[in-house]
Amino acid sequence: MGNEQAANGKPPDPTDAFRDMRDTYLDAWAKAMVETVNSEAYARTSGTVLDTYLSASSPFREAVEKAMLRVLEQLSMPSRADFIALADRVNNIEMRLDDMDAKLDRIESYTKPAMESKPKPRSRQSNRQSKRKTRGAR
Amino acid sequence: MEDATVVTDPFTDLVGKLTAFNKALTTRTAIAQTPKELVWTLNKAKLYRYIPVVAKAQRHPVPLLMVFALMNRPYILDLRPGHSFVEFMLNRGYDLYLLDWGAPGPEDKNLKFDDYTLEYMPRAIRKLKSIAGVEEFSMLGWCIGAILATIYAALRPDDGLRNLILLTAPLDFSNKEALTFARWTDERYFNVDQVLAAFGNMPGEMIDYGAKALKPVENYIINYLKLWDNIENPQVIEAWQAMNTWVTDNIPLAGGVFRQLVVDLYRNDRLMRGEMMIRGERVDLSRLRANLLTVIAEGDHITPPCQSKAILSKVSSKDKELFSVPGGHIGIMAGSGANKRTWPKIDDWLGRRSR
Numbered sequence: 209m210g211n212e213q214a215a216n217g218k219p220p221d222p223t224d225a226f227r228d229m230r231d232t233y234l235d236a237w238a239k240a241m242v243e244t245v246n247s248e249a250y251a252r253t254s255g256t257v258l259d260t261y262l263s264a265s266s267p268f269r270e271a272v273e274k275a276m277l278r279v280l281e282q283l284s285m286p287s288r289a290d291f292i293a294l295a296d297r298v299n300n301i302e303m304r305l306d307d308m309d310a311k312l313d314r315i316e317s318y319t320k321p322a323m324e325s326k327p328k329p330r331s332r333q334s335n336r337q338s339k340r341k342t343r344g345a346r
Numbered sequence: 347m348e349d350a351t352v353v354t355d356p357f358t359d360l361v362g363k364l365t366a367f368n369k370a371l372t373t374r375t376a377i378a379q380t381p382k383e384l385v386w387t388l389n390k391a392k393l394y395r396y397i398p399v400v401a402k403a404q405r406h407p408v409p410l411l412m413v414f415a416l417m418n419r420p421y422i423l424d425l426r427p428g429h430s431f432v433e434f435m436l437n438r439g440y441d442l443y444l445l446d447w448g449a450p451g452p453e454d455k456n457l458k459f460d461d462y463t464l465e466y467m468p469r470a471i472r473k474l475k476s477i478a479g480v481e482e483f484s485m486l487g488w489c490i491g492a493i494l495a496t497i498y499a500a501l502r503p504d505d506g507l508r509n510l511i512l513l514t515a516p517l518d519f520s521n522k523e524a525l526t527f528a529r530w531t532d533e534r535y536f537n538v539d540q541v542l543a544a545f546g547n548m549p550g551e552m553i554d555y556g557a558k559a560l561k562p563v564e565n566y567i568i569n570y571l572k573l574w575d576n577i578e579n580p581q582v583i584e585a586w587q588a589m590n591t592w593v594t595d596n597i598p599l600a601g602g603v604f605r606q607l608v609v610d611l612y613r614n615d616r617l618m619r620g621e622m623m624i625r626g627e628r629v630d631l632s633r634l635r636a637n638l639l640t641v642i643a644e645g646d647h648i649t650p651p652c653q654s655k656a657i658l659s660k661v662s663s664k665d666k667e668l669f670s671v672p673g674g675h676i677g678i679m680a681g682s683g684a685n686k687r688t689w690p691k692i693d694d695w696l697g698r699r700s701r
Contacts, residue, residue, distance in 0.1 A: 227575070234571070238563035242647075245559055246526045255535030262537075262544050269544065288452060295453035299389050306388055306469050313476045 366577050375587040378421035380432045382444070386473040390448025393470045395477065396432055400439040406700035408508055409441040409478045411471065413491040416462070417553050417599040419592060420446050422680050423488075426588045431679060431689055438693045440700070443474050449597040455546040458602035460625045463498045471505065484509035484696060485636075488679070489649065490607075493517065493617070496657065500634045501627055509699045510636040510663075511692060514675050516649040518656040519615040525650065526560055531608045538608045548604040550596030560647050589680065618656055631660040638666040639695050641678065641688065648675040667695065 244250055280287045286294075386393035398405060412432075414420035423444065424432035435442055445467070450457060474483060483506055487495025492515030499510050522528045530536060541548070558565040576582035599607075616622040622629040638661060642651040651670070658666050671678045671688050678688045 230571075234563060234568055238561065238568065241563045242561060245562065246529065248529065251529045251532060251535045254530065255537075259537060259540070262540050266544065292453040295451065299453075302388055303465075310469070310472055313472075 363574070363577050366583070367574060370573055370577070370583050370587055371590070373587055374591045375426065375584065377426055377588055377591055378424045379427050380424045380430060380436065385443075385477055386470055388466060388469060390450060390454065391466050391470065392446045392448060393473060394444045394446060395474075396436055396442040396444070398441060399436045405439045405441055406697065407480065408482050408484055408700040409443060409474060409480060410435065410484045410486060410696065410700075411443045411445060411474055413445050413467075413485060413487045413495050414447070415489040415491050416447050416450075416494075416603060417490065417548070417550065417597055419595050419597065420444055422592050422676065425592065425680055426584070429585070429588075429680075429682075429685065431684070434685060434689045435693065438697065440696075441478055445470050449550075450547050450600040452546050455542070455601040457600035459494065459497060459606050462494055462603070463501060464625055467494065467498045468502065468505065475506065480506075482506045482508040484511070484700060486511040486513065486692070487515065488513040489516065489675070490603075492654075493611075496631070496634070497617070497622070497624060497629050499636055500629050500631050501624060503633045503635050507636045509639070509696055510634070511639045511641065511696065512654065512657070513641045513679060514643050514646055514649040515640065515654045515657065516611070518618045518653045519611050519613075520618060520656075521650075521652050524652050525612070526647075527556070528612045530556070531612050533613060536608070538605055542601040542605060545598075545601075547598035547601045550598045553599060554593075554596045557648060585682065589676075592680075618660065631657065632662050634661040635663055637699050638663040639669060639692070640667070641669045641671060641692070643674055643678040644670055644672050645677075646673075646675045665699070669695075 277287055381397040382394040383397065384392055385395045412420070412423055414423065424430045427433065432442060432444070447462070447466075471483065475481060485495050485499070485507055487493070487510070492512040495510060496512065496515065496517060498505075499507050519525065519528060531538070545552075573583070573586050576586075610616040610622055614621070617629060617631070620628065620630060638658070640654050640657060642654045643649075644651060655668065658668055669691055671691075673681055673683065673687075678684060
């Protein structure tokens with residue numbers, strides 16, 4: 209061991225043995241915990257804890273919500289429900305805009321080939337020249 | 347004097363290590379650095395197009411749309427420069443799009459799979475096709491993003507989806523023994539309606555706790571010990587910080603989706619049994635015809651491999667493949683070995699089907 213480390217040029221680290229021991233212990237603990245959390249007992253316990261918390265906090269939460277609503281009304285301030293209703297309306301507008309965007313894309317896709325196949329409009333000068341030529345021909 | 351140094355050096359080292367450790371824990375790294383442009387938005391959802399780095403003539407003509415899970419930020423796909431799936435695929439000549447769902451607010455508590463797959467995805471895909479000027483596209487769905495991609499592909503098989511890549515896709519919920527989440531959300535122990543009545547959306551912190559509690563010692567202790575052991579290695583610290591930035595950036599899951607996830611999928615396995623209804627339409631997986639690559643992570647504790655295999659026997663795709671990679675749920679795409687195993691495989695499979 210000592211020779212190996214001397215060959216590596218590293219001084220012996222007294223914490224290496226501790227680290228190996230720590231890792232072995234943690235691996236064993238990790239496996240045991242995975243089994244624990246995967247058990248029916250854990251599912252039941254965590255469910256009970258959550259249920260208790262939600263049941264206990266529910267009346268308090270409702271009271272705070274009601275009080276807050278009254279305060280906001282007194283201050284003529286919009287409530288969460290008002291904002292949610294507003295957000296719904298904005299969403300609907302966004303949807304309609306997206307529908308319009310889709311329709312415009314469709315119209316563009318129909319008109320593009322027609323526009324490409326149509327001869328390019330001539331400039332005024334070339335129009336005049338062609339008119340002169342026509343007159344001359346007459 | 348020398349003796350004094352011998353005594354004080356270990357303390358100086360320890361203080362230095364503690365300072366570095368504290369800095370690593372509290373610093374948020376710059377992530378998602380690949381340039382992109384916003385091309386479409388709807389509510390909180392955003393469609394980004396990454397700026398191509400390969401000339402159009404050399405690019406694959408079929409664009410790739412990436413759909414990530416609803417309850418995590420999608421920048422895990424573009425974690426940090428030099429270690430980014432997005433960067434890798436851009437360099438391989440793909441026209442890359444990312445659908446970022448954003449964080450649902452209280453007004454989105456009723457959003458369901460129905461809304462995401464039949465309202466948001468078709469609109470984003472229409473925009474993608476319009477910008478790319480193509481009729482066909484490829485889609486990559488990861489985790490819950492893979493559920494969305496699968497439902498969409500089965501409901502809209504004629505929408506131009508040529509290639510579908512599913513990463514760690516939780517689709518089959520029949521093996522209850524293998525699914526810890528199924529045990530936790532069993533109706534005997536977990537009242538989903540009570541939870542959603544209290545919170546509206548499923549809070550990101552609770553989802554994060556659920557994911558971490560599957561392996562509590564690894565996530566709450568070993569993760570930090572690994573950082574401590576490598577505190578003098580800047581490369582390890584950089585990678586750890588980037589991952590920690592992503593892991594701690596939690597977003598809630600829309601209440602409607604959470605209810606469907608628990609009731610329709612974890613409890614009743616409705617998708618695989620062909621009983622899942624989306625806006626009155628039955629999700630029939632046999633209607634899925636796109637070329638299919640399913641990537642599973644052998645050490646995945648969030649989506650065990652058994653959840654992603656059965657899809658292959660249900661779809662009508664003639665070209666389908668299962669690719670198994672050693673690693674965990676996130677590690678196969680964002681771990682140190684991802685650029686040697688998963689990314690080249692995806693590029694190889696997709697490249698041959700994107701011509």
